Amino acid sequence: MVRRLLARIGQALIVLLAAFTASFLLLQALPADAILIKFMNPDLGLSPEQIAEIHAAYGAGTPLWSQYLRALGSFLTGDFGTSVQAGVPVRDSLAANLPATLTLAGLGFLAAVILALTVSVLSNLTGLVWLRNGLAALPSLFVSVPVFWLGILLIQVFSFQLKLVPVIDPGPWERLILPVAALAVPISAPLAQILMRNIDAVLTQPFVAVARAKGASRHSVLWRHVVPNALLPTLTIAGVLFGELLAGAVVTETVFGLNGLGTLTQQAVANQDVAVLQAVVVISATAFVLINLAVDLLYPLLDPRIAEAEAR
Amino acid sequence: MSTVPTGIFASGSEAGRTAPAAAAWRITRGGFAVLRRTPPGLALAWLVIATVVLWALAPGLFAGQNPVAGIGREKLLPPSAAHLLGTDALGRDLYARIVHGAVHSLSGAFVAVTVGLFAGTILGLVAGAKGGLVDILVMRLVDTLLAIPTLLLSLTIIVLLGFGTVNAAIAVGLASVASFARLTRSEVVRVRGADYVEAAYGSGGTFWRVLWRHVLPNSLTSVIGLAALQFGTAILSISTLGFLGYGAPPPTPEWGLLIAEGRNYISRAWLTTAPGIVVVLVVLSANRISRSLAGNAR
Numbered sequence: 001m002v003r004r005l006l007a008r009i010g011q012a013l014i015v016l017l018a019a020f021t022a023s024f025l026l027l028q029a030l031p032a033d034a035i036l037i038k039f040m041n042p043d044l045g046l047s048p049e050q051i052a053e054i055h056a057a058y059g060a061g062t063p064l065w066s067q068y069l070r071a072l073g074s075f076l077t078g079d080f081g082t083s084v085q086a087g088v089p090v091r092d093s094l095a096a097n098l099p100a101t102l103t104l105a106g107l108g109f110l111a112a113v114i115l116a117l118t119v120s121v122l123s124n125l126t127g128l129v130w131l132r133n134g135l136a137a138l139p140s141l142f143v144s145v146p147v148f149w150l151g152i153l154l155i156q157v158f159s160f161q162l163k164l165v166p167v168i169d170p171g172p173w174e175r176l177i178l179p180v181a182a183l184a185v186p187i188s189a190p191l192a193q194i195l196m197r198n199i200d201a202v203l204t205q206p207f208v209a210v211a212r213a214k215g216a217s218r219h220s221v222l223w224r225h226v227v228p229n230a231l232l233p234t235l236t237i238a239g240v241l242f243g244e245l246l247a248g249a250v251v252t253e254t255v256f257g258l259n260g261l262g263t264l265t266q267q268a269v270a271n272q273d274v275a276v277l278q279a280v281v282v283i284s285a286t287a288f289v290l291i292n293l294a295v296d297l298l299y300p301l302l303d304p305r306i307a308e309a310e311a312r
Numbered sequence: 313m314s315t316v317p318t319g320i321f322a323s324g325s326e327a328g329r330t331a332p333a334a335a336a337w338r339i340t341r342g343g344f345a346v347l348r349r350t351p352p353g354l355a356l357a358w359l360v361i362a363t364v365v366l367w368a369l370a371p372g373l374f375a376g377q378n379p380v381a382g383i384g385r386e387k388l389l390p391p392s393a394a395h396l397l398g399t400d401a402l403g404r405d406l407y408a409r410i411v412h413g414a415v416h417s418l419s420g421a422f423v424a425v426t427v428g429l430f431a432g433t434i435l436g437l438v439a440g441a442k443g444g445l446v447d448i449l450v451m452r453l454v455d456t457l458l459a460i461p462t463l464l465l466s467l468t469i470i471v472l473l474g475f476g477t478v479n480a481a482i483a484v485g486l487a488s489v490a491s492f493a494r495l496t497r498s499e500v501v502r503v504r505g506a507d508y509v510e511a512a513y514g515s516g517g518t519f520w521r522v523l524w525r526h527v528l529p530n531s532l533t534s535v536i537g538l539a540a541l542q543f544g545t546a547i548l549s550i551s552t553l554g555f556l557g558y559g560a561p562p563p564t565p566e567w568g569l570l571i572a573e574g575r576n577y578i579s580r581a582w583l584t585t586a587p588g589i590v591v592v593l594v595v596l597s598a599n600r601i602s603r604s605l606a607g608n609a610r
Contacts, residue, residue, distance in 0.1 A: 018456040026468050144595035146548055148555045149588035152575045160578050243461030250463060269467045281468055285459040
């Protein structure tokens with residue numbers, strides 16, 4: 001058991017190191033020099049000697065492996081370098097933008113879970129065949145909708161035609177209603193798909209028949225026995241969903257003009273600000289690896305059947 | 313007139329036909345049988361894909377108006393008989409722009425799927441067939457690529473390659489390499505243990521020859537299902553990159569860019585709604601076809 005645990009943690013660390021190395025190679029070693037792009041600008045009136053000096057100050061002249069080791073060392077101590085474009089430490093701009101994105105992503109996730117539960121439970125409870133088929137088709141529609149288009153559509157319908165959500169000077173929570181809705185729709189699709197399949201699978205289990213035979217109503221069996229059991233396997237896609245949430249945040253923040261990690265990433269790409277982009281990539285890979293590690297380690301505790309199967 | 317027996321399909325009505333006519337009749341009847349067995353949703357999906365492919369191949373047949381140069385005094389017109397979907401801020405016909413945009417979105421998705429399919433299949437094939445250290449190294453690389461959200465991975469590659477239609481397509485394709493590699497590897501591992509592969513090695517086949525003749529063809533069915541799924545995903549991703557401004561430059565009528573340009577005219581809802589609906593329909597259809605292909609594989 002301990003050996004398996006250590007092997008799993010070791011594997012996670014290797015993936016993290018590889019993600020850092022890949023992002024370093026792609027963003028720092030290969031591309032055209034972002035420092036030169038900024039300071040070669042003739043408007044700044046810098047002499048070639050001054051440019052060389054700035055270049056050396058950013059450590060661009062040293063051999064690749066020493067740059068790599070230095071970057072790795074500073075990443076491990078939480079120093080993500082300096083944004084070439086904004087001239088501020090990347091750590092500061094991340095710290096300033098992270099809370100907003102986490103709020104958006106967290107609320108989006110919550111809304112997605114509620115939406116997925118509603119769709120899958122309704123499709124199970126309804127006796128109407130057309131409604132059931134319609135609800136079952138919803139997830140494949142939800143994954144096919146571009147998030148940015150959905151965002152624009154929501155603004156057009158709810159802000160401009162129905163005038164339900166103000167666009168001019170909205171409150172801190174009103175501002176989040178439409179972005180959260182736009183973000184939740186594509187995230188809810190894989191959740192609803194897994195839930196529908198699981199609810200059908202759990203319903204055939206003997207304990208459901210026993211609970212029904214003891215006189216429990218269909219609703220109470222569904223909510224007390226079936227839904228908790230059907231929800232558990234969705235944990236396995238938690239890491240993937242996190243990535244989707246982050247990617248969705250980049251797009252929704254751009255559409256709705258919100259400040260956050262997404263806008264920061266989008267500006268970093270537009271300005272070739274590699275330090276910011278690398279920090280965002282490494283942080284999201286870290287979060288993905290940690291979430292998956294946590295799910296792997298916690299799952300046997302939540303579902304004793306798996307722990308038993310492993311012990312055997 | 314010679315009355316040639318037409319084999320096992322011969323029936324009373326066919327007996328009187330000439331051989332070529334009977335063969336043609338058989339093919340037509342076979343075609344109808346396939347059509348009858350096709351669920352209406354799937355047929356509709358193929359119809360949508362066929363339409364946009366035709367748009368991409370011969371846009372002039374479907375939309376006569378110029379997609380790039382507009383008529384200034386006809387700007388921001390609502391949909392009418394002359395302009396089916398209205399006009400944009402520069403007086404360009406929106407329907408013509410959507411039809412002419414098909415080639416950008418479709419060829420972008422085609423490039424993306426080709427890149428992902430080739431690189432991913434080769435990686436997965438080698439990892440699954442070689443095993444050992446190669447397998448471990450490739451699969452850790454795949455794990456790493458999967459750990460980075462695909463949009464961020466695409467953005468990273470775009471920073472490296474620069475903006476543009478082809479670069480965006482390559483970036484989307486490279487971001488999908490990991491899922492192709494993982495699926496191919498699992499298929500190869502499944503096929504590798506089969507008796508006929510053992511027999512091919514036993515009768516003197518070299519590693520690459522057996523891989524090419526026996527392992528690859530038998531591993532490919534579900535990979536093709538994934539390719540169809542990735543085609544839809546690629547169209548979504550490319551339109552997202554186009555919307556963010558990293559794909560085709562204006563005035564290219566790329567679908568994502570059309571939506572981005574239309575959003576500034578909120579009261580002219582058709583400017584964003586129409587291209588968006590086209591994207592949704594194409595992606596839905598690609599996903600539907602992918603499901604039918606994956607179903608055939610099983």
